[in-house]
Amino acid sequence: MSETGRFSLLIVDDDKGMRQSLLELMGAAGWQAEAVARADKALERLKVLTPDVILSDVRMPGMTGMELLARLHPELSPPLVLISAHGDIPMAVEAMQAGAYSFVEKPYEPRRLLSILTHAAEQSRMRARNAQLKARLFELSGLDRVLMGQTPVVAELREEVLDLAPMDGAVMILGETGTGKELVARALHDLGPRADRPFLAINCAALMPDSFEAEMFGVAQGPEGRLQAATGGTLFLDEIASCPPVVQAKLLRVIEDQQVFPVGGAVPVAVDLRVMSATNEDVEQAVAEDRLRRDLLFRLNTFVMQLPPLRQRRDDVMLLAAHFLEDYARLHEIGAPALDHEDAATLMAHDWPGNVRELRNVCARRVMLARRGGGSMAAALTQDRGGEDVPDTLREAVAAFERELIGKAIKAHEGRMDAAAEALGIGRRTLNEKIVKLGLDKAALL
Template identity: 65%
Template sequence: MTQAAMPQVLIVDDDRAMRASLVALLEAAGWRVEAVSRASRVAETLVTFAADVILSDVRMPGMSGLDLLATLQEAFNPPVVLISAHGDIPMAVKAIQDGAYSFVEKPCEPRRLLTILRHAADQHRMRRDTASLRRRLTQISGLDRMLLGQTPGIADLREQVLDVADSDAAVLLVGETGTGKERVARALHDLGRNPAGPFLALNCATLQPAVFEAEFFGVEGGQVGKLLAAEGGTLFLDEIGACPLPVQSKLLRVIEDKQVTPLGATRPVPLSFRVVSATNEDPDAAQSDGRLRPDFLFRVNTFVLALPTLRQRRADLALLMTHFLEEFASVYETVVPELTQDDMAALLAHDWPGNVRELRNVAERRILSARRGGGSVAAAMHKDHELDDVPDTLREAVAAFERELIGKAIRAHAGRMDAVAEALGIGRRTLNEKIVKLGLDKGALL
């Protein structure tokens, strides 16, 4: 374990033998330890020793452990675990009420003490790291905010975007579903030569060959072609591997000639736009399979930018999750829930097949759960694996959701229906009607 990774504890105890015993125990368990004999020395020690947790005796000459606790109420001071041979229930209750993380009586079982200290230190480090991430989020702007992350893969992508943004050359974005290809396309547009111009996004998988020319080139004396909306800006072609071959040939002609001829017209209409394309598959494989015309691919891949998956940038998980939680907390007007050690473990254990888009959805579900006073990241992630259980109709889905939500509220408030109605934001009469309509059995829920 590196020194930076070692948990750090500050021991405060006037008993020299006890201090020596605790130092030996904690150093043997892999902790960095500082020890002082007086609580009055804690403030000066914390200036040079960034303790993750303070283990303090209660009864000491001068400033007691409870007095020390009262001086350490600022948000980012380390948690305090109090230890005393004179402890009793009232003292323990008061200590917890005053903000102590935990209270342990001497003599204490070493394993239990180490567990309490480890949990306290982990919680403090998580809170401190989250605060650091929030400070970083308030400082970044522009491309750093659009393509958020600190890992080499995303940093390299930002550099490539800056390199090619001020160019009219075509760019092909290659990345798995959910890696943010449209966001990169918009970054290229916003940093390009005409950010005030239009940004026209087309999903190539939905383009129909039979009506493509009429819809996108226009009809003389009739409808205006949609491609004209890209004049002076950026044309974003998403999912080019799913583009019908006849449409590819027509798009190729437009890209090469920089003009379109509406149906029934004799004179072409000049067009000027930058082409940015995207695909979630290997473009060379799509070409080999005959799904992507070689000449079309040649026209759209002057520059190729590869987008990293979320699996390749796990170190960005905390930063991204914090960003999305704050974004949705603002949208839903609620408090940002703290990322716990269990939350981070759940984030790191997942493979993220849906990449950043999946993470964003998890963050939104976490915020919605937080509004109801509960939830966790693991629970929010679990929703992704319940798609097979979604009812066939919207009415059934709404009923299933209401049934689950009301059931949880009844259990959470131990059947107190006034509290349940208040938590759900509905009237008591409406709640009763829904319980009857949904066939809920209050007794079975409790």
């Protein structure tokens, strides 16, 4: 791409007269153009040059234009326009099917050729700007940390999040327990136009029909409901297939009408909410068993995202384990335990039914074992936390562990709750609930 802002072109043609003619045409049109006589020379130039478009003859000594096209990366390389005096309709069709941007016959009509090349250059630059924007969004949002991994399925998932975040349609997120459904929903919210408004996460399995309207819709002349307080933001319905049927009907009306009736009120109150939902169940089976309304499902599944289980992305296991070990080691102010061959074999042999959440918990136990001077991934995986300094009951042990870990996370991130929740691998709502349950004093920790 030209640094001056002018479009740039790499011409590939073995005919010296044609190369000169094309250079003069493009120069007169204000383009930056360079010409080479062979396709192999073009590949060499592309190592140091990034033109907006490539214009290549089809029949040349050595590598042909069609062979050059096959050597180009379909997404990263500039668009290629083929030009030939021997062209015919079948060749043009073959070229387009192989990925060529367009096909032009010699002798060319200058205005038509310029029009084709200009459109190709504009598309090329738009693709480059989109790639830069996505890279910047990754950097700003930490999406590559929230959805960490190098396997193709995770890379595609990150791209899907970036594609869906600016839209306002409902998103249903499907996946097994522990795959990160709420983290994906938060990423969609944080990268979208509603990021400065609330993200309201509701556990549908815990909703009580008797108190639902007062809690969610508010009371006339009384407290504002949670949906009104979150207007302009995102409503995340977790475990939607476990929602009581009576509540499903009420949610459906809210989603359809975008308004609520406070308890005791006669006038509706408008709300503006983007709706996301999640479940680890088969939604069609839930509908067939009358546990999920089909009309509600149709309102929720405008876009559907399927999160992969960890066993389908085994190449990410070691990367994730190293990351989690570093996180927990930093919280406990010790060095991260090194992963040896036995640890790697243990991690790769496990099926991870609890997915990324299970792996994170195993790494947390591994760090706790390291604090006592020993341990292995095999011991952490079997929940062998040793016999020293263990409280009398499992409940007390878990509470003590969570209290210490959450306190250190809040302190390490200087009270930034979103960052602390991300480091702990839980949602902000879950973190708030645990702080209250465990009786932690945030102010005292800071």
